Each structure stands twice: as C-alpha cells, then as structure tokens.
Amino acid sequence: MKLADLAALNEARAKRRTVAVVTPLDGSPGRLVAAADAASDPLAAELGPRFASGKSGRVTTDTGDVFIRIHRPAPRLTVIGAVHVTQALAPMATAAGFDVTIVDPRTAFATPERFGDFNLLAEWPDADLLALDDQTAVATLTHDPKIDDPAIIAALEAGCFYVGALGSRKTHAKRVDRLKEAGFDDEAIGRIHAPIGLPIGAAAPAEIAVAVLAEIIEALRKGMTPPPAVRAEKATAA
Amino acid sequence: MTGLAMAGEDPLDVAERWRAEGRKVALATVVDTWGSAPRPVGSHLVIDGEGAFEGSVSGGCVEGAVVAEAVDIAAGAPARLLEFGIADETAWEVGLSCGGTIRIYVEPLDGEADA
Numbered sequence: 001m002k003l004a005d006l007a008a009l010n011e012a013r014a015k016r017r018t019v020a021v022v023t024p025l026d027g028s029p030g031r032l033v034a035a036a037d038a039a040s041d042p043l044a045a046e047l048g049p050r051f052a053s054g055k056s057g058r059v060t061t062d063t064g065d066v067f068i069r070i071h072r073p074a075p076r077l078t079v080i081g082a083v084h085v086t087q088a089l090a091p092m093a094t095a096a097g098f099d100v101t102i103v104d105p106r107t108a109f110a111t112p113e114r115f116g117d118f119n120l121l122a123e124w125p126d127a128d129l130l131a132l133d134d135q136t137a138v139a140t141l142t143h144d145p146k147i148d149d150p151a152i153i154a155a156l157e158a159g160c161f162y163v164g165a166l167g168s169r170k171t172h173a174k175r176v177d178r179l180k181e182a183g184f185d186d187e188a189i190g191r192i193h194a195p196i197g198l199p200i201g202a203a204a205p206a207e208i209a210v211a212v213l214a215e216i217i218e219a220l221r222k223g224m225t226p227p228p229a230v231r232a233e234k235a236t237a238a
Numbered sequence: 239m240t241g242l243a244m245a246g247e248d249p250l251d252v253a254e255r256w257r258a259e260g261r262k263v264a265l266a267t268v269v270d271t272w273g274s275a276p277r278p279v280g281s282h283l284v285i286d287g288e289g290a291f292e293g294s295v296s297g298g299c300v301e302g303a304v305v306a307e308a309v310d311i312a313a314g315a316p317a318r319l320l321e322f323g324i325a326d327e328t329a330w331e332v333g334l335s336c337g338g339t340i341r342i343y344v345e346p347l348d349g350e351a352d353a
Contacts, residue, residue, distance in 0.1 A: 001265055003349035006254050013250070025269065025343055027317040056280035058269050058341075067269045067343060069280050 005032045009071065016073035016099070020047055025058070025065045043068070074099050075161070075220055078132065080125050080151040081141035082109040085166070088209035089139070090118050096213060098137070103130065105147060125151040132158035137216045139196060141166045149178060156188050162219040164193035164212060193219075249293030253284040253347055262287035263347040264308035268295050272323070273338035287312045295342050296322075308344050317345035 001023065009032055012019045022043060023030035038047040046059050046068060056069045077093045079086050082104035090100045102118055103125045104110040110122035123129055125147065132138065138155035139162075140148035148165060152175075155163040165175065172194040179189050197211030198218070256263050266283040268275075276297035283293040283301065285308035295304055300322045307320060323339025 001345060001347055003257055003347055006250065006347060010250055010254050023343065023345070025319055067267065069267065
C-alpha cells in the first residue's frame with residue numbers, strides 16, 4: 001500500500017466515511033475508493049454490493065486477482081448518564097470497537113476529571129443532539145426519567161439496533177406506562193432491554209458494564225437486521 | 239484514547255505512525271479463509287523492520303511465520319501471498335490448530351513519510 005493511501009484511509013475512517021481499499025495481489029499498486037465513487041469505478045459491480053454488505057473479499061478480474069477491503073464506520077454507543085457504570089462501560093466499549101459518546105446534562109457528573117478524553121456532552125439528550133441511527137446502540141443509565149425517557153424515545157424512533165434502560169422491573173413498569181402514554185405500542189416497547197444487561201448476576205459497576213456490553217454485542221452480532229424505526233402514534237381521540 | 243490501551247491500538251493507525259517515525263513497515267491482510275479460521279477476512283497485522291507488530295491475522299497460530307516474512311518485505315522484498323493450513327506441510331510447524339486454511343497477503347508500505 002502507498003503511504004499516501006494509508007493516510008487518506010485513516011483520515012476517512014476517523015471521519016466515519018465508508019471507503020474500500022482495492023489491492024491487486026500481484027504486487028502492483030492498489031487504490032482507495034470512496035463509497036460515493038463506487039458507481040463510476042471499473043469494479044462497480046463488485047464494489048456496490050460489498051459496500052452495502054460491508055463484506056471484504058478476493059475478486060478475480062481480467063487483470064488478475066484483487067482484494068477488496070471494505071472499511072465501514074464502527075458501530076456507535078451512546079450512553080445516557082455520566083455515572084459510575086459508565087466510567088467502566090466507556091473504556092470497555094471502546095476496546096470492543098465502539099465509538100462511544102456520553103451524554104448527561106448534570107454538570108456535576110459530566111466532568112472531564114471523571115471521563116478523560118471520552119466524547120462527553122453535558123447537555124439534554126434530545127434527538128437533534130443525539131443524531132442516532134440504526135448503527136447506534138443506546139444505553140440509558142441515569143435512573144432519572146426526565147433524562148432517560150427522551151433518549152429512549154429518540155432511540156426507538158431512530159431504529160437503534162439496541163436500546164437498554166437501567167432500572168428495576170418496577171421502574172420499568174412505570175416507564176412502560178409513560179411510553180404507552182406517549183403513543184408507543186407493545187412491539188416498540190418490547191424492543192427495550194430492561195432490566196438492562198445479560199443476567200449474569202452483575203453487582204459492582206464494572207460487572208454491570210460487562211453485562212450491558214455483552215448484551216449490546218449480542219444485539220450487534222446476532223440481531224443484525226435492525227428493527228424498523230417506529231414512530232409514536234399519538235393516541236387519536238376516541 | 240483511554241480505552242484503546244486495553245485492546246491495542248488500531249494497526250492501520252500504528253502503521254502510519256511508524257512510517258512517520260521513519261520505520262520500514264509491511265502490512266499483512268487476511269484475504270481468504272476456508273473452514274474454521276480464527277480471524278475474519280480483512281484482518282490486519284502490521285510489522286516493522288525490527289519484527290515489532292500490532293494487530294492479528296490469526297489467534298496467534300501463524301503470526302510468527304508472517305512476521306518473519308514481513309520483515310524481509312518491509313526491507314524491500316516483493317509482496318507475497320502466504321497460505322497456511324492443515325493441508326500445508328508447514329502446518330506441522332505453524333499451522334492452524336483449528337483446522338482451517340487462510341491466505342495472507344503481505345505487502346510493503348511504500349512512499350516517503352511527510353516531515
């Protein structure tokens with residue numbers, strides 16, 4: 001690979017752009033192809049489906065075999081709540097390959113002292129701020145409905161591949177009532193993982209972080225088809 | 239970043255940094271797998287001229303052999319396609335215990351680093 005291509009590739013990855021590296025396996029120079037330029041590329045027929053699926057692979061062409069390496073942006077994890085569990089979850093999720101963002105409007109919690117150089121937003125989690133999509137997991141950890149509920153609603157509406165909410169069954173029952181009130185049906189509400197995390201008996205904050213991250217990875221790897229985005233249907237007047 | 243120390247830095251970022259430091263670098267990429275293979279197609283291992291490496295192309299089964307080839311390629315030998323597997327006679331030395339076969343392309347990182 002040419003150093004200039006590697007630098008461009010790393011820059012594209014840092015900016016969450018989808019790109020392919022096309023490498024002839026005979027030692028001749030390769031090239032970088034942006035997803036936006038795939039249609040006009042000589043290998044368009046191969047690149048199109050591979051950009052869509054994210055699958056890298058070897059391809060036989062008229063001029064010999066080439067390897068197509070697809071680089072898609074990492075899945076994102078947005079954590080609502082700059083709490084103790086998050087201090088363990090953020091580095092673990094980063095190590096597992098997630099782009100982590102932490103959101104908490106409570107400035108006493110959302111401090112650089114507690115979160116170092118993680119992407120930390122000391123603001124209310126409204127839909128515009130969160131900019132969620134189906135490649136994003138959302139975990140709400142504040143225990144405060146004022147902060148958690150708007151993020152859960154935004155996550156359901158954006159079709160996030162994982163939505164998890166901290167809180168006991170009792171807490172969740174009250175949350176379900178509020179979401180029904182807001183117009184979400186049972187199917188949408190059923191997509192919320194609550195109580196959050198795989199049931200491994202986690203007790204300490206770092207253990208809860210393991211349970212949450214494991215559940216997110218399960219959703220990412222086993223539930224690859226993201227659920228359809230749902231919209232709250234405002235209850236029509238009877 | 240805080241969390242990356244646990245999992246190791248991204249190998250492609252490491253490769254760029256090593257070149258900027260003036261090191262010779264080779265890039266190894268898994269281009270084919272058959273059967274049970276420990277790392278998926280597209281996995282990267284980067285190697286410098288001294289044999290230091292970051293990333294992985296197997297679960298540790300064949301890294302040693304890849305690094306040995308890559309040191310020569312970083313130093314100027316041509317790119318090479320390596321194959322490892324249970325059917326290969328080198329399997330007895332550095333094969334995949336899981337019984338799969340993998341092909342790994344090892345290429346030099348060409349071009350001058352910017353100042």
